[in-house]
Amino acid sequence: MDGLIRNLRYWSRTIGQMVLMIVAMVFGISIVTELEEIGNIPLAFCVTMSRYGAMYMIIIMGILGLTVINTYMPFTLSMGSTRRDSFIGMEIMLHLAGLFTIGIIIGAGIFAGRQVNVMLFVSSILLLTASVALCNLVGWVYLRFGKTVGLTLYILLVIVGTLGIGMLAAVNEEGGPEKLGMPHLPAAGWGMLAVAAAIAADTILILLYKKEVKKLEVRV
Amino acid sequence: MNEILTQEKSIYLQISEMLENDILRDILLEEERVPSTNELAKLYAINPATAAKGINILVEQEILYKKRGIGMFVKAGAKSKIRKRRQSKFFDNYVRKLLEEAKSIGITKEELVVMIEESK
Amino acid sequence: MTDEKLVCSNITKTYGKKDVLVNVSLELEKGKIYGLIGRNGAGKTTLLSILSAQNPASAGTVMLGEEPVWENRKALDHICFSREINALGANGQGNGYKVKDYLRAASIYLPNWDKEMADRLIKEFDLDVKKKVIKLSKGMLSMLTIVIALASKADFTFLDEPVAGLDVVMREYFYRTLLEEFTESGRTFVISTHIIEEASDVLEEVIMLDKGQIILKENTQALLERAVHVSGKEDVVDAATKGLHCMHEERVGRSKGVTILLREGEHIEGNAELSVQPVNLQQVFVALQSEERQAG
Numbered sequence: 001m002d003g004l005i006r007n008l009r010y011w012s013r014t015i016g017q018m019v020l021m022i023v024a025m026v027f028g029i030s031i032v033t034e035l036e037e038i039g040n041i042p043l044a045f046c047v048t049m050s051r052y053g054a055m056y057m058i059i060i061m062g063i064l065g066l067t068v069i070n071t072y073m074p075f076t077l078s079m080g081s082t083r084r085d086s087f088i089g090m091e092i093m094l095h096l097a098g099l100f101t102i103g104i105i106i107g108a109g110i111f112a113g114r115q116v117n118v119m120l121f122v123s124s125i126l127l128l129t130a131s132v133a134l135c136n137l138v139g140w141v142y143l144r145f146g147k148t149v150g151l152t153l154y155i156l157l158v159i160v161g162t163l164g165i166g167m168l169a170a171v172n173e174e175g176g177p178e179k180l181g182m183p184h185l186p187a188a189g190w191g192m193l194a195v196a197a198a199i200a201a202d203t204i205l206i207l208l209y210k211k212e213v214k215k216l217e218v219r220v
Numbered sequence: 221m222n223e224i225l226t227q228e229k230s231i232y233l234q235i236s237e238m239l240e241n242d243i244l245r246d247i248l249l250e251e252e253r254v255p256s257t258n259e260l261a262k263l264y265a266i267n268p269a270t271a272a273k274g275i276n277i278l279v280e281q282e283i284l285y286k287k288r289g290i291g292m293f294v295k296a297g298a299k300s301k302i303r304k305r306r307q308s309k310f311f312d313n314y315v316r317k318l319l320e321e322a323k324s325i326g327i328t329k330e331e332l333v334v335m336i337e338e339s340k
Numbered sequence: 341m342t343d344e345k346l347v348c349s350n351i352t353k354t355y356g357k358k359d360v361l362v363n364v365s366l367e368l369e370k371g372k373i374y375g376l377i378g379r380n381g382a383g384k385t386t387l388l389s390i391l392s393a394q395n396p397a398s399a400g401t402v403m404l405g406e407e408p409v410w411e412n413r414k415a416l417d418h419i420c421f422s423r424e425i426n427a428l429g430a431n432g433q434g435n436g437y438k439v440k441d442y443l444r445a446a447s448i449y450l451p452n453w454d455k456e457m458a459d460r461l462i463k464e465f466d467l468d469v470k471k472k473v474i475k476l477s478k479g480m481l482s483m484l485t486i487v488i489a490l491a492s493k494a495d496f497t498f499l500d501e502p503v504a505g506l507d508v509v510m511r512e513y514f515y516r517t518l519l520e521e522f523t524e525s526g527r528t529f530v531i532s533t534h535i536i537e538e539a540s541d542v543l544e545e546v547i548m549l550d551k552g553q554i555i556l557k558e559n560t561q562a563l564l565e566r567a568v569h570v571s572g573k574e575d576v577v578d579a580a581t582k583g584l585h586c587m588h589e590e591r592v593g594r595s596k597g598v599t600i601l602l603r604e605g606e607h608i609e610g611n612a613e614l615s616v617q618p619v620n621l622q623q624v625f626v627a628l629q630s631e632e633r634q635a636g
Contacts, residue, residue, distance in 0.1 A: 002451075003413040010448050077394050078423050079449035082411045217395045218423070227620050230565055231541060258523040265515050266541040267373055268523055270561055324612040 003082055007089025014072060015064070015093045019101050022060050026053060043112060050109035054127050057101050059161035061131035064094070065138030066154045074218045087213045091206060094135055098128045122195055129198040136205040143212035221247065221255070221263075231266055235274030240283065240302045243294055250299065254284055254292040281305070344405025345369050346391065346419070346496050346528075351400035353386055353552075360386050361552040364400070368496065368530065373522055375543035375560070376532035377625055383552040384532040385424070388498045391530075392421035404496075417451045420494035424501055425473065425481045439476070439484060440469040452493035461487045461517070465510075478505030486514060490521055498530045503538075511535070515542050540564075540621035548625060550632055560621065567619040567627075568608060571597035576613045584608070588627035599627040 030048030031041070068090060076086040102124050138157065142150025223238050225231055242248045255263065260271040275292060278284040283298045306313075322332055346368040353361040361383045368374060368391075378384050389395040391402055393409045393416060401408060404415040425442075443462075447453045462469065465483040476484070482505045489499050503511045519542060522529065533539050540546075540560060548556040556563070570581055574596040581598055584606060589598040599619055602608065610616035619627070 006448050010445060013444075075445070076449065078421070079445055080392070080394075080416045080420060081449055082393075082413050082416065084411060085413065215396060218389065225541070227618060229618060230561055232561055261519055261523055262516065264541070265512070265519060267519070267544045267560075269372070269544045270541070273561065320612040 003085035004089055007076065007081060007085050008092060010076065011072070011089050011093040012096075015097045018060060018064050019097045022053075022056055022101055023049075023104060025060075026056055046108035046112040049105055050112050053101070053105035053108065055161070057098070057105070057127065058131045058134060059157065061094075061098070061135040062138055062154070062157040062161065065135035066142060066150065068094075068135070069139040069142050073213065073216060077216065077218050083213050083216060087210055091132075091136075094132050095128065098132055102128060122192070126195045126198050129195070129202040133198060133202040133205050136202070136209045140205055140209040140212060143209070143216065225264055225266070231264075232270050232273035232277070235260060235264070235266075235271055236277045239274070239278060240306075243283070243298050244302055248294050250294045250296050252294050253290070254294060256291050343370055346402070346404050346409075348391055348402045349400055351387070351390055351397045351402070353383070353390060353395075354398045359552055361390070361397075364549075364552070364554055366391075366547065366554065366557070368528060370495065370528055371526040372528055372544045373518070373542060374528070374530045375536075375539055375546045376530055376549060377536055377546055378532070378549035379629065380534075382549045384549055385500050387549065388421055388500055388530065388532060389423075391496075392416070392419045392498060394421055394423075418495040419498075420450060420489060420492035420496070421498040421500075422485045422489035422492070422502075424504065425485055437473050438469065439467060439471055439473060442473065442484060442488070443469065446488050446492065450488075450492045450494065454491045454493050457493075458487055458491035461490060464513070464517075479507065479510065480505075482506050483510070486517075490517065493525065494527065496528045496530070498532075500532050501534065502531060503533065503535055511538060515539070518542065536625055537620055537622040546621065548628065550629065555628060555632070563624065564618065564621060566602040566606075567599070567624045568602065569597060569599050569617045569619050569623070570608060570614060571595065571617075572614045580608060580614055587624075587631040599623065601628075 026049050027045055029052070030044045033048065073086055073090070077083065106120065106124070134157070138150065138154055141153050221238060221242055223234075223241075225234055228234075239248065239254060243250075248254060254275070257268045257272045257275060260266075260275075261268040264271070275284060279286065279292070281301065282295055283301055284292045285295045287293055318332070319329075322329075347366070349365050351361055351364040352359065364383075364387060376384050376387070386395065390397045391409070393402065393411065396410065403409065404418060407415040409415045409419070439462075443458060446458070447455060465480075465487065467480060467483055467487070471480075473481070473484075482502060485499065486502050489497050489502070503514055506514065515538070518529065518531075521527070531539065531543070543560050546556070546558060546560045546563060547554060570577055572580075573594055574591065577596045577598060581600060585601045585603060586598045587601055589596060591597075600608070601624070608616055
């Protein structure tokens with residue numbers, strides 16, 4: 001337990017910084033894009049956060065996936081942590097960070113006047129597991145298939161992500177109200193399926209990832 | 221105690237010789253405390269185990285003795301013991317070399333004796 | 341403070357087709373300063389990595405007393421491998437880590453971390469804790485590695501080329517600080533180094549690694565006592581050194597000089613014809629290397 005706690009203390013600061021980065025980024029963007037229209041900063045922030053927060057979160061999680069495995073993991077190992085403790089600590093903090101960010105997104109949405117309903121809960125889980133799954137995917141690919149493949153995936157994600165935000169922004173210019181900026185799920189049944197798939201993906205990736213991390217080497 | 225270590229011979233031998241020199245020069249008096257292994261190690265930047273080896277030689281030769289809980293002390297009669305030992309080693313340590321060198325450059329024993337008698 | 345020995349048995353490490361370590365077995369005792377000496381690429385860093393479970397061995401085990409070291413926090417709590425911090429790379433600096441971030445991580449992960457000692461050393465080394473690690477000079481990186489190693493208060497502490505980049509005054513300071521900490525705590529230190537001669541006074545035992553194998557493990561003073569350099573006229577030298585383990589020889593005209601490692605019971609004395617001189621650790625190492633090269 002001791003080893004795990006050390007890792008939670010350590011990762012919490014590093015991942016916490018990432019979450020703040022998302023918030024800061026959105027804040028910056030909201031100032032630029034929405035302020036004109038809306039006129040007051042908190043509302044602008046909340047509107048942007050609730051509309052695009054999910055998208056940003058996914059991208060940042062993808063990016064985080066690389067930093068975490070490339071620098072943080074070897075670093076903790078060089079400080080004497082076991083792979084198991086480091087890995088579990090990292091996964092716990094990633095999920096917590098995801099939850100925390102989603103909390104901010106929902107809070108912002110409520111402030112901006114969106115509705116709350118059951119689909120919200122469902123789409124939150126989807127977003128959380130999907131983003132962490134993405135994060136783990138990047139890390140796993142990086143370890144399993146080598147650095148070049150991993151980096152390529154990472155760069156693709158950044159490109160796709162940026163395009164995605166662009167498209168989402170374009171769509172929203174026309175669009176009507178959507179459910180708190182969360183992925184719009186057509187029907188409960190499909191929604192549940194998507195969530196189940198995301199949770200499964202997250203779990204599978206965690207297991208695969210763990211296997212690779214077991215062999216992780218610290219290189220100078 | 222402030223001599224520098226050289227490469228000429230084993231460090232622990234140098235340590236024990238240095239302590240002997242200090243005893244001969246009255247820098248360390250009989251029944252006085254001698255620096256500990258750790259103090260010597262720090263002073264000369266050497267491993268304490270090496271310093272300990274040097275001290276142990278002197279303990280074996282009954283030049284130093286240990287007072288439990290306090291440290292190493294110079295034993296009574298150490299000075300004369302050191303002198304006697306060095307006297308008996310004098311031939312091996314100095315004279316033999318002298319004779320060899322003299323032989324290799326062609327100085328005879330008689331010439332050596334003259335040199336010694338005429339020296340101050 | 342553990343009384344156990346850190347033992348590795350038949351460690352082999354292969355990267356791809358290359359054998360970096362071959363059948364390495366070592367016993368490290370408590371309360372000694374060991375020197376790990378070898379050329380670049382001999383496998384020193386790899387060995388230290390494996391002993392501290394930072395990297396897995398391809399074969400063989402590492403045990404601390406009864407406990408295996410791999411993925412075992414109980415054992416790892418007694419070990420600290422303060423790696424060479426590389427400003428370019430894989431150890432966390434690429435993301436703007438500052439010195440104080442390193443220190444914070446150390447205080448979290450190293451159970452016996454001595455903050456007072458760390459602060460004192462940082463002051464002595466004149467390290468700016470707010471500085472980013474990528475901006476540090478090689479010397480300052482070495483100093484940070486040293487601070488972490490010493491303040492870790494780990495029973496088995498490994499340092500990989502700790503004096504790389506340090507000027508001569510700082511190197512002397514390092515040896516003295518190391519000795520002070522050693523005499524006070526009796527921790528075991530394993531120091532890998534290139535700068536052999538300077539360190540030799542401080543090392544109680546020396547382990548020589550060449551091409552992934554241990555070619556020698558011996559008490560430093562004992563080793564130096566059996567290493568001699570014999571020189572004189574060629575035929576005289578040959579007669580005197582017949583049957584002895586000659587590591588390296590040089591000839592100029594009619595004169596010949598050989599560096600010899602005496603085996604137990606062997607003895608050689610100088611005279612007018614034959615010079616017999618002591619040899620220092622660095623010279624022993626280089627002579628052994630040249631012997632390996634010739635055999636090899």
